[in-house]
Amino acid sequence: MANVIVIGAQWGDEGKGKITDLLSKSADVVVRYQGGVNAGHTVVVDGQTLKLHLIPSGILYPQTECIIGSGTVIDPELLIAELDQLAALEISSQNLLISETAHITMPYHRLIDQAAEERRGEHKIGTTGRGIGPTYADKSERTGIRVLDLMDPEGLSKKLRWTVGYKNVILEKLYNLPPLDPEEVIDQYLVYAERLRPHVVDCSLKIYDAIQRRRNILFEGAQGTLLDLDHGTYPYVTSSNPVAGGACVGAGVGPTMIDRVIGVAKAYTTRVGEGPFPTELGDVIGESLCDRGAEFGTTTGRRRRCGWFDAVIGRYAVRINGLDCLAITKLDVLDQLPEIKVCVAYEMDGKHYQDFPSNARHFARCRPVYKTLPGWQQPTDHCRSLKDLPPQALEYLKFLAELMEVPIAIVSLGASRDQTIIVEDPIHGPKRALLYANSAPLGSRV
Ligand code: IMP
Ligand code: MG
Numbered sequence: 001m002a003n004v005i006v007i008g009a010q011w012g013d014e015g016k017g018k019i020t021d022l023l024s025k026s027a028d029v030v031v032r033y034q035g036g037v038n039a040g041h042t043v044v045v046d047g048q049t050l051k052l053h054l055i056p057s058g059i060l061y062p063q064t065e066c067i068i069g070s071g072t073v074i075d076p077e078l079l080i081a082e083l084d085q086l087a088a089l090e091i092s093s094q095n096l097l098i099s100e101t102a103h104i105t106m107p108y109h110r111l112i113d114q115a116a117e118e119r120r121g122e123h124k125i126g127t128t129g130r131g132i133g134p135t136y137a138d139k140s141e142r143t144g145i146r147v148l149d150l151m152d153p154e155g156l157s158k159k160l161r162w163t164v165g166y167k168n169v170i171l172e173k174l175y176n177l178p179p180l181d182p183e184e185v186i187d188q189y190l191v192y193a194e195r196l197r198p199h200v201v202d203c204s205l206k207i208y209d210a211i212q213r214r215r216n217i218l219f220e221g222a223q224g225t226l227l228d229l230d231h232g233t234y235p236y237v238t239s240s241n242p243v244a245g246g247a248c249v250g251a252g253v254g255p256t257m258i259d260r261v262i263g264v265a266k267a268y269t270t271r272v273g274e275g276p277f278p279t280e281l282g283d284v285i286g287e288s289l290c291d292r293g294a295e296f297g298t299t300t301g302r303r304r305r306c307g308w309f310d311a312v313i314g315r316y317a318v319r320i321n322g323l324d325c326l327a328i329t330k331l332d333v334l335d336q337l338p339e340i341k342v343c344v345a346y347e348m349d350g351k352h353y354q355d356f357p358s359n360a361r362h363f364a365r366c367r368p369v370y371k372t373l374p375g376w377q378q379p380t381d382h383c384r385s386l387k388d389l390p391p392q393a394l395e396y397l398k399f400l401a402e403l404m405e406v407p408i409a410i411v412s413l414g415a416s417r418d419q420t421i422i423v424e425d426p427i428h429g430p431k432r433a434l435l436y437a438n439s440a441p442l443g444s445r446v
Contacts, residue, residue, distance in 0.1 A: 002260060002428065003217040003218075003219070003253075003257055004216075004218050004219065004258075004259060004261070004262060005221065005260070005262070006019060006020050006264060007224070007242060007243060007261065007317075007321050008222075008223060008225060008265075009313075009318075009321070010224050010225065010265055010317070011233075011269070013224075013272065013295075013297070013298075014224060014264040015264055015330060015412060016221065016222075016264045017042055017052070018043065019327045019412070020041075020056070020058065020218060021043050021058075021060065022417060024058035024061055027061075027216045028215035028216050028217065029064065029065045029067060029207065029218070030057075030059075030066050031069050031203070031218070031219050031247075032056050032072055032220050032222065033071045033072065033220070033221065033246060034221065034222060034240035034241055035073070035222035035223055035240050036053075036054065036074060036075060036131075037054055037078045037299065038053075038130050038223070038238060038299060039053055039054070039222035039223060039298075040052070040297065040298025041053075041298065042415070043057045048089065050089070051085075052082060053078060054075075058220075060091060062095070064095060065095045066095055066096050066097065067097045067203050067206065068099060068203075069102065069250050069252070070203060070251065070252055071241070071246060072099070072102045072250065073135040074098065074103070075104075075110075076150070076189065076192035076195075079196070097199055097200075097206060098147055098199045098203075099147060099202075099204075100148040100201065100203070101146055101147065101148065101203075102146065102147050103138070103139045103144045106131070106145060106163075106185065108164065108180060109135045110130060112131070113130065113131045113134050115175040115177060116175075117129065125235060125237075126236070126273025126274040128273075128297075128300050130299070132239055132240075133238075136239035136240060137239070145159065145160070145163065147200055150193040153193070156189065156193070157190075160186050160189070164181075164182035165182060168180060203251070204251070204252025211253070211257055221246070224242055225321060227242055228246070230243075233275050236273060243321050244261045244322060244323075260324045261321050262325055262327060262426050263317055263321055263323040263325070263326045264326070264329060265309075265314060266293075266309075266329050266330050267328050267329065267334055268289055268293075268309050268330070269306070269313070270289075270307075271304065271307075272304050276364040276366075278363075279308040279341075280305050280306070280307040281306060285337070286306045286307060287306075288336070289307075290304060292333045293333040308342060309343065310343040311404055312343060312346055312354065312355070312356050313356060315403070315404050316355070318404050318405065323432065324432045325406060325408065325410075325426055325429060325432065326400075326401075326404070326406050326408050326409065326410075327409060327410035327411075327412065327426065328412070329412040330412065331380060331396075331397075331412070331413050332419075334375065335377070336377060337377070338375050338377060339372050339375050340372070340373050341370040341371070342399065342403070343368035343369065344371045345369040346368065347368075348362060348367070349365075373395065373396055373399060374395075376392040376393045380393055380413050381413045382413075384418075386411075386421060386423060389421075397411065407423075408423055409423050410426055
């Protein structure tokens with residue numbers, strides 16, 4: 001039995017969808033613990049591409065229970081569209097469970113998200129416009145609508161008449177937008193409620209039961225470490241906690257029940273939305289990474305900003321999440337490059353720093369210090385073991401593992417399930433803390 005958290009070690013879009021899909025095979029339960037329809041997972045199964053936003057990719061395995069946990073925010077309209085998408089592919093969603101205490105994204109959240117972004121002007125965050133920030137803001141402000149409110153038609157109507165009225169003041173007076181009709185919103189959400197009702201349960205209890213029955217549980221993070229509300233590049237972050245610690249809060253489990261934390265990082269770096277990005281490439285190499293890596297957002301279709309691998313961020317992700325091992329994805333995207341750079345430190349005011357600065361103003365001024373490695377200039381997407389890799393690609397991976405002091409357990413070289421090298425068992429391999437105790441040279445483990 002093992003309870004595992006999978007998180008993004010960069011700014012999201014690291015390829016967690018594929019890695020959780022791989023690991024879901026041996027999981028009995030998969031839990032989404034934060035975020036909402038801002039996330040997007042692309043999974044390719046038997047040549048068919050499936051884009052999921054809220055439903056864990058574990059839904060593709062008929063025996064796996066999939067939980068949308070308490071720490072998530074749910075847009076019922078889009079969740080129902082996902083259920084329809086699965087139904088059209090004859091994939092059962094019978095095993096989908098929704099937490100009673102998750103918060104619901106309402107039409108005013110979406111409107112306010114988009115209007116606030118416009119109002120921010122040059123200070124805009126570049127949100128997905130899906131109402132995520134305002135939904136979490138209402139949660140903190142204690143005016144949120146939860147799944148359990150949705151399940152109580154009378155209570156919901158009463159609550160929404162007041163809340164929509166309150167939000168209309170903001171829409172009209174602050175943003176010059178037309179008001180919403182509370183009765184229309186109520187009718188619409190009551191229809192959604194009945195569609196979702198069969199899936200609604202007490203998720204923390206479900207998870208606890210599963211742990212006691214020694215089931216394997218996979219906690220699936222959305223977005224990434226640098227988008228974390230507390231530990232990311234604030235204010236250019238999302239409004240939830242994608243870091244590993246967020247799994248305990250968002251799923252309702254104690255930290256003592258977690259056995260392992262796996263990080264997912266791309267072999268280079270991408271970011272969508274605004275905010276500093278030290279290794280960003282504004283040149284033809286950046287463009288080629290974007291084209292070869294098909295770096296367009298799953299949710300918004302926006303072109304992702306691309307740059308070299310940043311090991312300062314990598315080390316930070318190892319620390320903040322307590323990573324046991326890493327999965328490196330999209331190595332094949334680097335196949336054509338004659339040389340590859342890795343950011344090994346930051347330079348600010350003539351000094352070098354190896355640790356990620358928690359001061360956002362400092363971060364914005366950091367410049368990358370690069371080490372240049374030779375490229376391999378041959379295809380790797382067919383490689384199925386480390387032995388198949390060109391020596392330069394192996395050196396690149398070793399260099400990353402040494403810099404970040406974390407073993408690389410998985411290497412991904414394409415979107416399909418079989419385009420994967422399992423270096424060591426990511427779930428049952430040695431814990432990183434133990435490797436430290438034995439003072440084994442971590443990089444030599446790749
Ligand atoms: P929000 O989550 O829509 O509020 O957006 C806040 C920031 O997080 C923006 O920079 C988004 O581009 C970014 N973001 C949110 N979700 C994702 C994701 O799943 N992948 C990558 N970036 C994301
Ligand atoms: Mg994504």
